[in-house]
Amino acid sequence: MTDIEHPESFHGLPVHTLPGPGRTPATPLPEAGSVAWRLESAWQGDLAFGPLWQHFVDTVDTTRVRALVIGGWWQQEYEPFAPVADLLVRDAERFPSLRALFLADVVSEECELSWLEMCDITPVVEAFGQLEELAVRGSGDAGSDGSSLDLQPVRHKALKSLRFESGGLPSGIVRAIGASDLPALERLELWLGVSEYGGDTSVEDLAPLLSGATFPALRHLGLQNSEIQDEIAAAVASAPVVARLESLSLAMGTLGDEGAEALLSGQPLTHLTSLDLHHHYMSEPLVERLGNLLGPDRVNTDIDEAEDWDPEEDGHRYVAVDE
Template sequence: MTDIDHPETFHGLPVLTLPDPGDQDTAPLPAADTVAWRLESAWRGDLTFAALWKHFLDAVDTTRVRALLIGPWWQEDYQSFAQVVDLLAGEADRFPELRALFLGDVVGEECELSWLEMADITPVIEAFDGLEELTVRGCGDDYDGRSRLGLRPVRHGSLRVLRFESGGLPSDVVRAVGASGLPALEHLELWLGTSEYGGDTAVEDLAPLLSGAAFPALRHLGLQNSEIQDEIAAAVASAPVVARLESLSLAMGTLGDEGAEALLSGQPLTHLASLDLHHHYVGEALVERLRNLLGDRVNCDIDEVEYADPDDFRYVAVSE
């Protein structure tokens, strides 16, 4: 697993992992609104997430909490995230100032992305109407009966930043995003992943996003970590939404010469402040043409060139 780590800051606040309930050696807790609180119950003996959650509610003035991260939540056997969804949604009224949520702050050393037993996160979005930033990490793979990441179309007036970090994002989640009413959304980032891990999104599923009609305030679009990156690049090359973007990411996927040619022959990209194409399979000549086209006007990250095997197999940056 690459391009994934625990954030040191979240929503502009330093991240603090809540100490164990019985830990007598920790310093006094900081003021509730000065840190982003991270909850982690795995590998803590008999501590369940439900017990840790109760401790959090008792120990911290949750009426002042602004940012919250959910780390490894299981006690054993990678239990479903549904229990966390129920706790968060059920206690939402105790968090009137919550502005940012990170669901699944887990790295590869703790659990492979495809093993995370996610759930339908719609109740969380609906419960926190002041939420401005949401990051969701986890796959859609339902291999061996594991739970599947889910989302239904929602209406939310405050959400400005939405990220799905996945090695296989289900197409129904992508379609639900496009069908949602999010008038304040400025930053959308979708790690689409591969079909091997549940990422079955087709270019047609992206139509509402690419048309520009879905989110009038959108300024950054990331359609990345995809095994169909060339097809996405070809669609982006003529997509109406691009004209009003400030930044665009097609990084972390299998972008090759076909996709690069589409970008070079498509609509102008020189209005962008940044274009992220890192982790790609584009040949040296086309890389040079992209750099010449964009010049000093656009901050273009086209580093991390990868090389396909003799059978032209390409891999995305984040899969399992």
């Protein structure tokens, strides 16, 4: 589970972890709207998330909270996220100023991405009608109770940024996003992952996102961390949506020379202010050709060194984040 860390800031606000009940904070609590509040009950002894949540709504002026980060929610054993989602939905009216929500800010030292027992987050999205930014971590593998990360098509007028960080994003979620009505959406970032952990998205599933007709306000598109990155690059090379984008990311996946050739022979990319291709398997000649085509003065291009692998000894390419 690389490329994942706890954010120091979220929605432009510094992240502040709320001390649990009975724990004296080192300094006075910050003003409610000045930070992104992070709630974490994991590794805090016998503290369950329910009492931590109640402590939060009793201690902080929730009417002024602008950003909320949910960290580890279990106690001794990993538990499903559904009860946490239920609390968010139940108390949504207490957060009229909430504009950003991060579900499952968990790193590998705490729980592997594929072990997170997520749930259908549709009710959470629908409960916060003023939400502008939503980030979600989790994969498609079912939890011990059969629960898994899910999303249904939604209509949300305010959402501007949507990000799924996954080692295996189910195709059903990708199709649901493509079928959603999100007129304000400007940024969409999907870590698609691998089939071993539930990532069964195909290029066909991405068609509504690439059409250019689904999200009229879209300016950044990230289709990342995929084991079919060459196929995605080929689809992006002729996708109508690219002409209106300001930035594009095909990073963290298995992008190789085949995908690079598709990008080089496809539609112009020089209008982009940023192109992220880091963590790739392209050969040096293709990296040089891409760099020469785009040019350092025309686009901010992130093409780091190719991943270290020997196609003759081990032909398998790895995404940046899977388990």
